[in-house]
Amino acid sequence: MDSHRLLTIGLFGFGCVGQGLYDILAREESLPYKVARICVKDPNKLRPLPPENFTYDWLEVVQDEHLDILVEAISDANEAYAIVSEALRRGKKVVTANKKLVAYHLPELLALQEEFGGTLLYESAVAGGIPIIRTVEEYFSNEPVARVHGILNGSSNYILSQIFKNQKAYSEALKEAQDKGFAELDPWLDVAGADSRHKLCILAAHAFGRTLAPEEVAFFGIDFLGHQDWEFAKQHDAVIKLVASVHETADGELVPLVLPSLVRASDDLYGVEQEFNGVVVEGGYSGTQLFKGRGAGGHPTGSAVLSDIESISRGYRYGYKKLQRHKNAAALALDYELEVYLRCPEPDLVVALGLSNLQTVQREADAFSLIGTVTLGNLIKSQEQIRQAGAYIMALSSGFEEVKEVREKESVAWSNA
Structure with a gap:
């Protein structure tokens, strides 16, 4: 050209x-x-x-x-x-x-x-103005990636920032996001986590060489977030972020998931506020890197489109090097266990999720909240039932660490105390 x-x-x-x-x-x-x-x-x-x-x-x-x-x-x-x-x-x-x-x-x-x-x-399809697809595609093309996780939806992040920083109600924060053009009149894709799921599927193809079908990724959002949930977060010196994550286990299986999460001040994602997105890439050799930028709005996304126009006019195309190398698609780690917080009105939901290691947080007349351990497979299988029940579920850390990893860290911390 x-x-x-x-x-x-x-x-x-x-x-x-x-x-x-x-x-x-x-x-x-x-x-x-x-x-x-x-x-x-x-x-x-x-x-x-x-x-x-x-x-x-x-x-x-x-x-x-x-x-x-x-x-x-x-x-x-x-x-x-x-x-x-x-x-x-x-x-x-x-x-x-x-x-x-x-x-x-x-x-x-x-x-x-x-x-x-x-x-x-399609750089502009993920994380607005952050050049994350090109970065993962080119910079990490020959380096194994252990994990990619982050805040991929500016609308939901803006809402959560207003709740935690300015003590606004969810409905007020949502309307403000819509008025500013960060959220659509029908905000379901943003607040329910579906938009983040789509972006995570795209990142997985470039980071891990695996084309994930959206149906393979369990997604949960902030649309059922309640006052008692953010009070729980504050009691644990944390805020809540909607986190999309995919990582590879020691057995070479993938754990893709979109889930609200407790995020503490020591977390890389803690300072990602308002309509900003933040993506953390953990390289096998280069270590952990945080990419932060505006994830919503016409100019940030338009600038990413312009970058693609410039690149495509010069003959650039994605090489999909990891897709070419990984002919056998990695399986999902369906038995992977993580610890979650659940607030719901139906005891049957606890049984359907197969929750174990239960700890009661609070009981109310029309609902109860608890902490328990759940497998990735049960989250995928029961996600629609969770949504229909109007239940709220979130991870206790943004890394979605496996329960045994958390226990090992706690054991080390206790032995060093």
Whole structure:
């Protein structure tokens, strides 16, 4: 692709991300990129540009041979897949910000690139303005990664920051996040943990060479968080963060999970506040590194899209080195045990989860809370039952350490006391 001429972009979607990219390019006039066509779905929706700036037929834009790069920034993952897959069949260079699209369809998207020669980049799909995918893909391509975990959703993190730092009620903090554009009018994907699950699936492919199907990842959110839960956290000198984590056990199995967690001042994620994201990568040789940046908003995400536009215009594509090397997919560590806090109204849920080593925290007229040990397999199997019961569950540490590891640490601490 000729880097000395003005490169034209076909943009799908003109919401938060699309407008963020458009505004950046309008301000940075020296950049050799121009949004030539903008495709949107609803012709009657009020937008900040005149109607003549928009088109409504996505296939017409995909077929436009005058466009150098296509950028997909719509919210509907099914429509996004139709657009992106058709573009890749035509050998196009495509940038997407849609994490659900990539999480659910990565194997198919890889096959389309291989067959037709197109290129797909998606840095903006994970952690907003943090260049975490490229970092894991390139910097850690030849180094084993022990663990990747972090705060991958800026909306839920903003809400939790308002609760713990400013003592706001959950409903008030949620509305404020929506008013600021950090959360959608329907915030379920953000607050229930589903958005973080999609991002974790993408990171796992680059960090561990394993394409995780979203159905393999148990996810729980903060949508049922109550006053008694954050009081429990405060009593233990901790705050609560929504943490997405995947790590490899000594047996080479993976533990992928999205779960609210107690986070103490000594934790790398403790200082990640407001709409910021934070990702901790634990390299086998380089050790632990924290990457922090804005995880929500049009400009941070738009800047990540722009980075992909620059890279794809210069011929860059993901090498998927670990996917190439790991032909046999790692199994999930379904027997992995971790300690959790559970507040629920139904005793049957404790039985369904197979909780053991129970310790009662509090009993109320309509609910009770306790601490217990649960396996990853039971969390996956019972997650829908937990949501339907309106129960709240969280880990007691952001590393989701196995129970025997916690006991060994406690034993060492006791012997040194």
